Amino acid sequence: MKMVAVMLKDLRLICRDRFGLVALLVVPIVVIMVVASATQSGDGSKSILFPIVNEDQGPVATALIRAFREHLDVREVSRTAAQRLVADTNDAPAALILPPELSKRYLAQKPSTAQLLTDPAQWRELEAIKVVMLLADRETASLGDPFSQELLTVREHNITGDHVSFSSLEQNIPGFSLMFVLLTLIFSVSLALREEEVWGTSARLSVAPMRPASLLGGKLLARHVVGTAQLLLLLVFGHFVYGLRLGHSPVAMILVATAVVASMTCFAAVVAAFVRTREQAIPVGLAVAFVLASLGGLFWPLYDLPKSMQAIASTLITTWSMSAIQDVILRDKSLVVVSTELLVLIAYGLVSFLIALRLFRYGDEAHS
Amino acid sequence: MRALSIVLVVWLLVVAPAQAASPLDYTRTILDQAHTIVASSQAHNEKLAALSALFSKFLDTDAMGRQALGAHWSSLTPEQQKEFLGLFRELLQRTYVQKLLLFENPNFVYAGVQQTGADAVVDTKIVTPRDQFDVTYRLQPAGDTWLATAITVEDVSLTANLGSQLNDLLSRMSVDDLLTLMRRKYGNVGGAAQS
Numbered sequence: 001m002k003m004v005a006v007m008l009k010d011l012r013l014i015c016r017d018r019f020g021l022v023a024l025l026v027v028p029i030v031v032i033m034v035v036a037s038a039t040q041s042g043d044g045s046k047s048i049l050f051p052i053v054n055e056d057q058g059p060v061a062t063a064l065i066r067a068f069r070e071h072l073d074v075r076e077v078s079r080t081a082a083q084r085l086v087a088d089t090n091d092a093p094a095a096l097i098l099p100p101e102l103s104k105r106y107l108a109q110k111p112s113t114a115q116l117l118t119d120p121a122q123w124r125e126l127e128a129i130k131v132v133m134l135l136a137d138r139e140t141a142s143l144g145d146p147f148s149q150e151l152l153t154v155r156e157h158n159i160t161g162d163h164v165s166f167s168s169l170e171q172n173i174p175g176f177s178l179m180f181v182l183l184t185l186i187f188s189v190s191l192a193l194r195e196e197e198v199w200g201t202s203a204r205l206s207v208a209p210m211r212p213a214s215l216l217g218g219k220l221l222a223r224h225v226v227g228t229a230q231l232l233l234l235l236v237f238g239h240f241v242y243g244l245r246l247g248h249s250p251v252a253m254i255l256v257a258t259a260v261v262a263s264m265t266c267f268a269a270v271v272a273a274f275v276r277t278r279e280q281a282i283p284v285g286l287a288v289a290f291v292l293a294s295l296g297g298l299f300w301p302l303y304d305l306p307k308s309m310q311a312i313a314s315t316l317i318t319t320w321s322m323s324a325i326q327d328v329i330l331r332d333k334s335l336v337v338v339s340t341e342l343l344v345l346i347a348y349g350l351v352s353f354l355i356a357l358r359l360f361r362y363g364d365e366a367h368s
Numbered sequence: 369m370r371a372l373s374i375v376l377v378v379w380l381l382v383v384a385p386a387q388a389a390s391p392l393d394y395t396r397t398i399l400d401q402a403h404t405i406v407a408s409s410q411a412h413n414e415k416l417a418a419l420s421a422l423f424s425k426f427l428d429t430d431a432m433g434r435q436a437l438g439a440h441w442s443s444l445t446p447e448q449q450k451e452f453l454g455l456f457r458e459l460l461q462r463t464y465v466q467k468l469l470l471f472e473n474p475n476f477v478y479a480g481v482q483q484t485g486a487d488a489v490v491d492t493k494i495v496t497p498r499d500q501f502d503v504t505y506r507l508q509p510a511g512d513t514w515l516a517t518a519i520t521v522e523d524v525s526l527t528a529n530l531g532s533q534l535n536d537l538l539s540r541m542s543v544d545d546l547l548t549l550m551r552r553k554y555g556n557v558g559g560a561a562q563s
Binding site: 056060103108109 | 467470471472496497498499501524
């Protein structure tokens with residue numbers, strides 16, 4: 001009961017700062033909208049400029065250019081202009097030169113070589129172009145070889161839900177929402193506890209007739225309620241504005257969000273225990289939140305990380321949190337199936353709480 | 369009126385076949401229809417189907433199939449021969465039609481015709497703004513029309529080219545395996561190949 005009383009008291013204090021509450025949602029929403037606009041243009045590789053020098057002007061070159069136009073921003077230019085776009089202005093990662101007589105040779109079953117002028121510094125765009133060229137090459141080869149055998153055909157079946165494709169938003173919205181929740185929790189727990197010391201509140205509380213666990217637990221519970229609401233509202237915003245899937249079970253989603261924020265709140269208390277002043281809270285909080293978000297797959301998928309970092313990532317709270325959220329909203333997994341992740345998160349929270357309780361000498365600084 | 373109808377029918381049955389088109393005219397008629405299909409706004413697959421239907425009455429795929437198999441032809445059982453010819457019809461039509469579809473708006477030019485006995489060789493060109501591509505048809509009379517028994521594109525014979533691929537395959541696999549491969553690639557189209 002004392003823990004609940006502390007929680008309610010802290011919740012009342014938090015709710016007094018209306019602007020702070022609004023900022024908890026507005027700031028992440030602004031960031032999510034910027035990220036969504038930047039990553040969900042819908043153009044994909046179509047925004048990549050691909051100059052083509054058509055020295056053939058025949059039907060094969062025309063057919064190839066038509067095929068490339070479906071995937072890339074193709075521009076027919078002279079050889080000089082192509083070299084300038086790739087080498088001087090770096091507007092294009094590569095340019096293709098289709099040689100004279102390409103169509104004649106193709107129809108006469110004779111091989112031709114097309115030149116690809118590249119700027120390897122634009123490696124990501126270059127990779128996309130090479131994938132498109134590989135597809136075009138495969139289609140052309142099958143035209144020339146009518147007996148080519150399709151020994152392996154891939155047919156896709158989604159066995160983790162009812163959607164076959166997802167956009168980058170499915171990564172970015174939960175990822176950035178979790179990152180902001182973690183950041184908010186680390187700052188709010190650290191700063192709130194330090195402010196209580198400055199105002200002498202902690203000194204008074206330390207002599208109150210209640211156990212430290214109830215005291216710290218009550219304070220963290222208040223932050224937990226706010227954090228859970230923040231996470232759920234951000235996901236719901238993503239659902240209504242960007243069509244983010246939330247899974248089939250609202251109960252599962254709420255429970256997973258509760259477990260995720262509970263573990264993060266307790267973890268924030270451990271970070272707060274190491275922060276001795278308000279000035280330390282900002283750099284330490286930022287560093288912890290960004291490192292955990294980067295390694296935990298909140299900014300980008302885990303496969304983007306080197307193997308060694310993926311091994312480290314598998315031990316982090318953010319990795320388990322993201323995995324649990326994605327399992328429920330994208331893969332429609334039930335609570336039973338995500339129970340392992342939930343247990344790990346709860347264990348993470350409990351251990352963090354015990355460490356925080358041990359490290360956080362409530363009121364000591366006030367006494368000293 | 370009734371008498372006029374009878375005269376018209378008799379004319380169609382008796383006189384019209386006697387006025388059989390020349391090999392050049394018949395080739396021109398077929399290629400003009402092909403041009404209309406290729407230049408139309410139909411989807412690629414619709415064009416493919418329309419062209420296949422058009423060339424089914426112009427290409428003597430049975431003769432080409434026998435020619436492509438060469439010495440192997442006699443080693444096939446009658447059932448295998450029948451199935452092979454059905455599948456080869458699909459293969460050849462697609463190979464030829466896909467080449468034709470590379471041209472967005474093919475401009476056919478008729479360079480001339482050489483008559484050698486009953487056969488005729490019609491030289492055509494597909495002219496593009498930058499280039500021209502030679503396509504030669506060897507035709508044989510078939511009633512009041514003509515059937516193409518060989519097509520050469522840029523001096524490469526379609527039949528010889530497919531024949532060399534078939535030869536290569538038959539040096540590595542049995543006739544049954546070849547038919548299975550062809551059935552997998554061409555057997556589902558129209559169902560004719562299975563008959």
